[in-house]
Amino acid sequence: MSDWLDFIPFVPALAGIFVLLLAWKQNDGWRPWRLLVAWALLATALAVGWQALGPVRGIFIGITGISIAAFLAVATNVKIRPAKAVAGRDVALEPSDRKRVAWRGWLRGFLAGPGSGIAAMGVGLMWAVCTPGAPQTRMVIGGLMVPVLWAGGMAWTLSDDKIIRAFLVLLGVSVVSLGAAFLKGTLS
Amino acid sequence: MNGKAKRQPSLPIWPRAHPPFVRAMLAGHSALGLAFAALIFLVCFSGSIAVFAPDLGDWEQAAPNVVYSGPLDGEHISTIVQNGRKLAPWAEDASITLPSKTDRHLSLLLSPDLKDKAHEPKRWYADSAGRLAEVTAQAPFTGFIAGLHTSLHLEGGVGGFIVGAAGVALLSSLISGLFSHPRVFRDAFNLRLGGHKRLQEVDIHNRLGVWALPFHILISLSGALLGLTILIVGILALAVFKGDTQKAYALFSGPHPVEDLRPAPVPDFQVILADIKIRAPQGQVAYIMVEHVGTVGADVNVNVTTPTHASRGETYVYDRAGKYYGAWGNETGTLGQRIYMVLAPLHFGSYGGWPVKIAYFLLGLSLTSVTSSGVAIWLARRRDKGRPAPRFERLWTATVWSQPFAYAVSGIYALLAHPADDDQIIPIWASVTALSFLMTLFMPPVRLSLILRGLAVAGLLALVGVHMREVLLPALSGAQATTMMWGGDIVMIAAAVLLAISMKPNIVTGVHRISHNQHRERL
Numbered sequence: 001m002s003d004w005l006d007f008i009p010f011v012p013a014l015a016g017i018f019v020l021l022l023a024w025k026q027n028d029g030w031r032p033w034r035l036l037v038a039w040a041l042l043a044t045a046l047a048v049g050w051q052a053l054g055p056v057r058g059i060f061i062g063i064t065g066i067s068i069a070a071f072l073a074v075a076t077n078v079k080i081r082p083a084k085a086v087a088g089r090d091v092a093l094e095p096s097d098r099k100r101v102a103w104r105g106w107l108r109g110f111l112a113g114p115g116s117g118i119a120a121m122g123v124g125l126m127w128a129v130c131t132p133g134a135p136q137t138r139m140v141i142g143g144l145m146v147p148v149l150w151a152g153g154m155a156w157t158l159s160d161d162k163i164i165r166a167f168l169v170l171l172g173v174s175v176v177s178l179g180a181a182f183l184k185g186t187l188s
Numbered sequence: 189m190n191g192k193a194k195r196q197p198s199l200p201i202w203p204r205a206h207p208p209f210v211r212a213m214l215a216g217h218s219a220l221g222l223a224f225a226a227l228i229f230l231v232c233f234s235g236s237i238a239v240f241a242p243d244l245g246d247w248e249q250a251a252p253n254v255v256y257s258g259p260l261d262g263e264h265i266s267t268i269v270q271n272g273r274k275l276a277p278w279a280e281d282a283s284i285t286l287p288s289k290t291d292r293h294l295s296l297l298l299s300p301d302l303k304d305k306a307h308e309p310k311r312w313y314a315d316s317a318g319r320l321a322e323v324t325a326q327a328p329f330t331g332f333i334a335g336l337h338t339s340l341h342l343e344g345g346v347g348g349f350i351v352g353a354a355g356v357a358l359l360s361s362l363i364s365g366l367f368s369h370p371r372v373f374r375d376a377f378n379l380r381l382g383g384h385k386r387l388q389e390v391d392i393h394n395r396l397g398v399w400a401l402p403f404h405i406l407i408s409l410s411g412a413l414l415g416l417t418i419l420i421v422g423i424l425a426l427a428v429f430k431g432d433t434q435k436a437y438a439l440f441s442g443p444h445p446v447e448d449l450r451p452a453p454v455p456d457f458q459v460i461l462a463d464i465k466i467r468a469p470q471g472q473v474a475y476i477m478v479e480h481v482g483t484v485g486a487d488v489n490v491n492v493t494t495p496t497h498a499s500r501g502e503t504y505v506y507d508r509a510g511k512y513y514g515a516w517g518n519e520t521g522t523l524g525q526r527i528y529m530v531l532a533p534l535h536f537g538s539y540g541g542w543p544v545k546i547a548y549f550l551l552g553l554s555l556t557s558v559t560s561s562g563v564a565i566w567l568a569r570r571r572d573k574g575r576p577a578p579r580f581e582r583l584w585t586a587t588v589w590s591q592p593f594a595y596a597v598s599g600i601y602a603l604l605a606h607p608a609d610d611d612q613i614i615p616i617w618a619s620v621t622a623l624s625f626l627m628t629l630f631m632p633p634v635r636l637s638l639i640l641r642g643l644a645v646a647g648l649l650a651l652v653g654v655h656m657r658e659v660l661l662p663a664l665s666g667a668q669a670t671t672m673m674w675g676g677d678i679v680m681i682a683a684a685v686l687l688a689i690s691m692k693p694n695i696v697t698g699v700h701r702i703s704h705n706q707h708r709e710r711l
């Protein structure tokens with residue numbers, strides 16, 4: 001298969017992204033139609049990729065192509081601000097300013113790292129051990145759940161001000177999930 | 189109804205987030221990003237280059253000019269393995285890699301038994317007549333970059349775990365970053381450069397982060413799972429297999445012929461390849477791996493890739509006589525097996541051709557840039573609030589701009605010193621990185637950034653010069669030069685030119701994009 005075929009999904013992806021850019025720029029009566037056409041073209045990029053390059057291969061090449069097309073579209077829309085421009089209303093919200101208390105900082109770090117990691121590992125393990133289906137599928141799905149849940153737990157514990165609640169939830173999840181996995185103790 | 193109907197406000201595409209929620213998410217996003225920034229940067233930067241690892245290996249070494257041009261023939265493979273065994277009678281395992289569109293060589297690798305410490309694996313290229321030419325050239329620089337990405341060159345699974353944890357932190361940053369970005373659609377295509385530095389960095393950070401989000405999630409998730417596999421499988425084995433991890437891994441490999449160590453001739457590859465043609469008519473044999481090659485119980489694993497599949501190919505198992513035992517299930521097995529076998533190709537971009545590799549390189553650099561601009565936003569915010577962090581700014585500048593320079597020096601060392609092992613490059617890379625950090629003691633960030641970029645430009649050009657003298661010119665005289673050899677040099681010269689352009693004030697490339705006046709003030 002020629003490498004040039006990898007460009008096939010890129011063509012509708014590029015068209016879709018530029019129609020999306022047009023819809024974003026021009027807020028008139030045509031906007032809903034432009035949005036519809038844009039998303040249809042992006043869906044076509046994935047469908048064409050699936051058809052021409054294979055299901056998994058084609059879809060991922062399509063997704064990659066959409067990102068590159070979007071970078072090109074953003075690059076065409078660069079604006080140079082005057083050197084003296086100030087932040088004004090364009091500036092993003094400020095992060096919440098929490099009181100700095102040492103024990104809370106350490107506990108938050110523990111919960112985001114090992115705490116969420118143990119809980120995520122427990123849920124992934126429980127999924128692998130306790131759900132029905134082929135053992136390889138349960139192992140891989142359970143394995144994929146670990147980084148996703150760990151990352152989610154990290155994001156949550158680092159942003160939630162109610163840190164004791166986060167501690168109790170993670171402790172409960174860890175005890176229940178690891179307990180269930182080790183009690184069953186078999187993949188069959 | 190009296191005339192004009194009141195216009196209904198349109199529904200927002202992106203859900204409106206409460207400011208306190210966004211502020212809390214931003215706090216978590218900042219804390220996590222700062223804690224893992226350096227590690228994520230290191231892994232992303234090395235990963236962006238590691239996408240080209242096979243090509244870089246080709247650039248780095250002049251291989252013997254031995255090309256296999258005939259059709260795939262079982263008898264020919266038998267001859268090659270027999271010839272190899274005459275040269276290495278101690279060989280326990282054999283691996284034959286067939287020519288592909290990325291590598292025109294047919295190579296034979298013979299390895300000793302794990303307990304045999306007296307011999308080292310040997311590799312040859314075979315021609316169409318079955319003659320073997322030993323491959324002595326190494327690619328330590330390529331190994332160094334790949335090792336830095338996958339394990340930070342740390343032994344015993346520790347490095348893999350740290351890289352996996354960085355993947356989790358990155359994934360978490362993507363989640364919190366998305367929740368703390370209430371203007372995803374309103375600012376979808378805005379890229380406003382110049383003026384207020386923080387706004388500029390926010391635009392770059394958010395545009396690169398949002399539009400490449402599916403790729404970033406894919407890379408961080410697959411990277412995290414690949415890095416954490418040892419830990420996850422270890423705990424699973426503890427719960428289910430009384431700690432025997434081999435039993436867990438065995439679920440993902442195929443059947444095996446009964447072990448019988450009595451001596452015997454090499455397997456009947458003609459029968460095996462004829463059977464493969466029936467089982468996978470669309471497939472292309474990528475490699476053949478034979479365990480216990482000179483014994484009655486030889487275990488023959490034939491890996492066959494199919495053009496429309498993303499996985500590394502299905503593996504079919506045969507015994508020495510060519511009796512079919514079954515397949516591993518990489519492409520035809522359970523959902524779990526199929527997902528597991530596409531994770532690495534999806535992570536490294538090896539499932540596509542050169543357009544995918546270039547896209548992965550660009551998107552990988554965008555992730556590196558998102559990490560870098562995230563810290564730049566935090567620093568700018570501190571400065572805006574009247575609480576600048578100059579020491580941290582210098583350290584971060586050294587972290588970012590030391591790497592192109594350190595890589596260039598490491599490459600020069602690899603080409604000149606020919607280290608036997610890629611681990612020997614680590615002290616060179618670490619010394620250059622440490623030297624860059626030492627420079628933070630007596631240099632403001634902008635000057636430090638300029639000097640390190642200048643050194644990187646000089647280093648890259650020197651690397652090209654050394655490569656021409658040590659590899660390209662000798663290869664040209666021996667007709668061993670490949671497209672990648674001079675192509676790699678052109679890419680490095682282009683990278684040096686881009687870096688040099690980024691050093692010019694008011695040019696909006698690189699990490700420190702500032703106006704000319706700001707530049708003069710901070711210099």
